[in-house]
Amino acid sequence: MPLAIDTGVVLILVVIAALPIGAAVFALGASNALSQIGKGTFEMEHEMPQAGGSSAPVTSEVREEEIRQMVQARSYRREARGESALDVDAEVDKLLSSERGSGPLGQDEGLREEVRQLVVARNERRERQGKEALDVDQEVERQLRELENLGQ
Numbered sequence: 001m002p003l004a005i006d007t008g009v010v011l012i013l014v015v016i017a018a019l020p021i022g023a024a025v026f027a028l029g030a031s032n033a034l035s036q037i038g039k040g041t042f043e044m045e046h047e048m049p050q051a052g053g054s055s056a057p058v059t060s061e062v063r064e065e066e067i068r069q070m071v072q073a074r075s076y077r078r079e080a081r082g083e084s085a086l087d088v089d090a091e092v093d094k095l096l097s098s099e100r101g102s103g104p105l106g107q108d109e110g111l112r113e114e115v116r117q118l119v120v121a122r123n124e125r126r127e128r129q130g131k132e133a134l135d136v137d138q139e140v141e142r143q144l145r146e147l148e149n150l151g152q
Contacts, residue, residue, distance in 0.1 A: 064092065064096060067092055067095055067096065068088060068092050071086060071088050071091045071092055071095070072088050074086060074091075075088055111144075111147075112140065112144065115140050115143045115144060115147075116136065116140050118143075119134065119136050119139045119140055119143065120136060122134070122139075123136065
């Protein structure tokens with residue numbers, strides 16, 4: 001009696017035999033392919049610049065012009081929504097006031113006194129460590145300038 005096998009059974013046997021072979025070939029080839037991602041003729045072989053890198057310092061005129069452009073754009077958007085336009089010069093002056101030395105932090109006496117207390121405490125700690133004490137007034141002014149320029 002001849003052995004008769006259906007076409008469907010042959011197909012299932014071929015698939016069952018091919019699956020482990022295909023999985024092994026894929027696993028061996030995929031590990032090599034994964035290491036090749038990003039390589040080739042268009043590969044970038046240089047390091048990207050780090051944040052806060054060596055960009056040229058911006059002059060105050062350029063900075064003021066950029067701020068003016070942003071305020072002008074904000075004013076245009078307000079006008080497009082039907083709101084009143086901004087006084088661009090007044091807004092720019094207000095934004096640049098901290099840079100010109102009339103910032104709100106330097107005028108806040110409570111903050112000034114708190115910074116003074118911190119500087120005095122730092123001086124006491126420096127004296128205990130045998131280091132030279134800082135000039136309190138100069139250090140307070142420096143700390144306030146740093147706080148005013150913190151977001152820039």
